[in-house]
Amino acid sequence: MTRKIQNKHRIGDKLIYTAKTPNGWSIVIMPDNILIDNYHIDRVHIHPDPKKHVHKVEISQLDMEKILETIKDYLNASNSFDVEELMEMLK
Amino acid sequence: MIITLVKKQTGHEFIREMEETYNSISELEKLFERTNNMKMYVDLENWRYYRDNLDEEIELTESLVTNKLSLSDLDLIILNTIKHEKPRSIRDLANKINKDVSNVQPKVKRLEEEGFIKFEAGAKNSKIPYLTFDEIKLEI
Structure with a gap:
């Protein structure tokens, strides 16, 4: 049985990694080094500053697939990546 | 057009790949502390999970949105x-x-x-x- 799924999506110069395990899921946007996950706590959160991993901002959207679609839509529509803009879309 | 490459592997194979990339879980922990690379953080979480779930099957996919690719x-x-x-x-x-x-x-x-x-x-x-x-x- 396949219980864990790892995906890599390429959109322009961005790579979005997604991973799911029974322990939680994660989305990483590279090379901007942004992580969204629900590991260790049930609530979904984003780590907006890669240099301060402990800094987490909760987001209201809970569904990983919907969050991924929002990120893809944002990246497809934007010429540059701004984590604040993305957070607004996910709140 | 979305092209998705699908690969299946077991937890055991995933761990072998991680070992080839990072040597050991402690090396990866140190590397993450030094670089704060979030991909490494996720690899670390997955590695910890797979240590106890070696026989689980993983589906790895790579998706690419393109209109340029043509396969003859x-x-x-x-x-x-x-x-x-x-x-x-x-x-x-x-x-x-x-x-x-x-x-x-x-x-x-x-x-x-x-x-x-x-x-x-x-x-x-x-x-x-x-x-x-x-x-x-x-x-x-």
Whole structure:
């Protein structure tokens, strides 16, 4: 049985990694080094500053697939990546 | 068009890949502390999970949205031959599909650049091509 799924999506110069395990899921946007996950706590959160991993901002959207679609839509529509803009879309 | 490459592996194989990339889980922990690379953080979480779940099957996919990719009949023959006949070199691949190696070489190089195949070292400096996935899915 396949219980864990790892995906890599390429959109322009961005790579979005997604991973799911029974322990939680994660989305990483590279090379901007942004992580969204629900590991260790049930609530979904984003780590907006890669240099301060402990800094987490909760987001209201809970569904990983919907969050991924929002990120893809944002990246497809934007010429540059701004984590604040993305957070607004996910709140 | 969305192209998705699908590969299946077990937790055991995933851990072997992690060991090849990072050596050990403690090395990865140190590396993450030094770099704050979030991909490493996720690899770390997954590695910890898989230590206790070695036989679980993982589906790895790589999706690419593009309108540029075109796979010719020869590309598909090359991919099919690599998968099913396991050529030992590019020359061996060319022989198996009855083509001149000079025509096959650039095709193989492009398939490598697009992430469909990789090479491992073979005998006498030859390169053994292998597929990086089990399935290709196309969505239009």
